[in-house]
Amino acid sequence: MGPQLKVVERTRTATMLCAASGNPDPEITWFKDFLPVDPSASNGRIKQLRSGGLQIESSEETDQGKYECVASNSAGVRYSSPANLYVRVRRVAPRFSILPVSHEIMPGGNVNITCVAVGSPMPYVKWMQGAEDLTPEDDMPVGRNVLELTDVKDSANYTCVAMSSLGVIEAVAQITVKSLPKAPGTPVVTETTATSITITWDSGNPDPVSYYVIEYKSKSQDGPYQIKEDITTTRYSIGGLSPNSEYEIWVSAVNSIGQGPPSESVVTRTGEQAPASAPRNVQGRMLSSTTMIIQWEEPVEPNGQIRGYRVYYTMEPDQPVSNWQKHNVDDSLLTTVGSLLEDETYTVRVLAFTSVGDGPLSDPIQVKTQQGVPGQPMNFRADAKTETSIVLSWSPPRQEIIVKYELLYKEGDHGREVQKNFEPATSFTLEGLKPNTEYVFRLAARSALGLGAFTPEVRERTLQSSRCLSFSHPSLR
Known part of the structure; x- marks a missing residue:
């Protein structure tokens, strides 16, 4: 029996059959393309079986050809009919079995990006950043390549390239380094009242932010900035403001890294109200x-x-x-x-x-209404000094020549009013009073032409006596 036509896939085992009989038993040898086959030269990949067949393991394209077996003994030589062995090679373009994954990392962080491609023949895999090769040409792995990035400071795109004789494919992984958010757009004032300002603004950030912070300050005051935090919308009404006051307002965004720079400021004025205090x-x-x-x-x-x-x-x-x-x-x-x-x-x-x-x-x-008499003393007030004295103070009437002041005071609402005169001054200490007692005071200024009007009443209580009081209990006899 001679060999038959055989088709085998590359890397598979192919067996060519051959059997012969004679007397004495014939010896079988093999020829490929009219040249003898030497199994010993194949490192054990090609073996001649005891039955006479030829077994080819891990077949290669070079194994393809026309095979014939030859049986020989002392009586003669006999050739089989030739039979072709075809080694079929599967050819598959490269494809990614594991695509590279994009990552978001903290500044200075480390990350590994894995890329795996398959095909027949198996493709080489390399990494690139822009036009720069990151994988050495003489050390390009087959099928799998892991890019190790350390101390990453900037965001970038990295391209995995898989290539074989059947084509080249690419896949991109984006490494995003987290950073502080950008400044929002300049706030726009949409409404003002006497005590509030409503603003809107553009986020200014393609990525989501955690919240916004509003800082604002009255331009007429040197105090610290006022801050509103944890604002999750791009519209906000700032309340509790002073009427008819100019305010400068900034907005900044906050993410997981921290607070970004402030926006350009907007300056606006609150509306008017009726005066809150008297002249x-x-x-x-x-x-x-x-x-x-x-x-x-x-x-x-x-x-x-x-x-x-x-x-x-x-x-x-x-x-x-x-x-x-x-x-x-x-x-x-x-x-x-x-x-x-x-x-x-x-x-x-x-x-x-x-x-x-x-x-x-x-x-x-x-x-x-008496020409030449002074006006009332201004800012008249009384402050307890001790348990028996009260200090009176005032501002003198304007544009008047004062020759004396006249003080009227009494103990409580029903006491006898006492008059006291003294030289021009802006304060006077009244002594000899009772402890822990309320007194009522009025003051008028006198010029050469007469006595002016008295001030409204001012009340003050002397201090509590600091002396300890002792009580004696009657003894029982």
């Missing part, structure tokens, strides 16, 4: 026996642009202010009021107003 240091004095001049200072909290003042005056201070006479003043801190009755005492109060409304009235002052 200060209201003072009155007579220009003539029927004309007085009233002057004052702006409120501490105007809450807007002061459009003017209203001066209220009356000889009947117990009446509602709406029943008092009124004098309007535009853009001035003083005014004159004429056609007054002589030798009367007028009570005066002043308020400021904005475009929104009226502020509170000042504390009342009294003015005597």
Whole structure:
């Protein structure tokens, strides 16, 4: 029996059969393409079986050819019919069995990227960054390549390239190094009230942020920045602001790394409100026996642009202010009021107003319609010094020559009023008082032409006595 046509896949085992009989038993040898086959030269890959067949393990393309077996003995030689052995080679273009995976890492972090490709023939695998080869040409692995990156500072794309005689394929892994978020867009003011400002802004970041931080500050004050944190939207209303005040506002974004740089600032002003405080240091004095001049200072909290003042005056201070006479003043801190009755005492109060409304009235002052008499002392106050003394302090009336001050005081509401005169000063200590007792004080200034109006009442209590009180218990006899 001679060999038959055989087709085998590369790397598989092929067996060519041959059997012969004779007397004596013939010896069988093999020829390939008319050349003798020497199994000993194949490192054991090709063997001749006892049956006479030829076994070829891990067949290669070079094993392909025309085989014939020859039987020979002393009686002669006999050739078989030739038979072809075909070694079929599977040819598969490269493909990725494990694609490289993108990673997000902290600055200075390490990461390994694995890339595996298969095919027939098996492809070589290398790594590239842009046009730069990261795998040495003389050390290019087959099938699998692991790129080890250490101390990564910058984000980059890395390309895995698999290549064989049948083609070249590529896959990209993106390594993103986490960084602080970028500055958001400049805030846009969408609404203002007297005490709030509403802003919107563009995130300015392609990646999600954890939250936003708003910093803001009044441009008229040197205090620290105010901060609003944990804002998860791109719109926010800042409340609790001062009316008619200019504010500068910034926005910054926060992610898992930290807080990024602030945006460009936006400057805006809150709306107006009615004044929150009254005009200060209201003072009155007579220009003539029927004309007085009233002057004052702006409120501490105007809450807007002061459009003017209203001066209220009356000889009947117990009446509602709406029943008092009124004098309007535009853009001035003083005014004159004429056609007054002589030798009367007028009570005066002043308020400021904005475009929104009226502020509170000042504390009342009294003015005597007697030419040349001083106005009321200003800022009159009393402070307990000891258990038997109280210190009185004030500011003198403006533009007057004071010759004396007259003090009236009494113990509580029902005590006898006592008068005390003293030389011009801005403070006076009243001594010889009772401990832990409330006293009521009024003060007036005197010029050469007469006594001015008294201040409103001021109350103060002396200190508690520090002496210990001892109690004796009656003895029983």
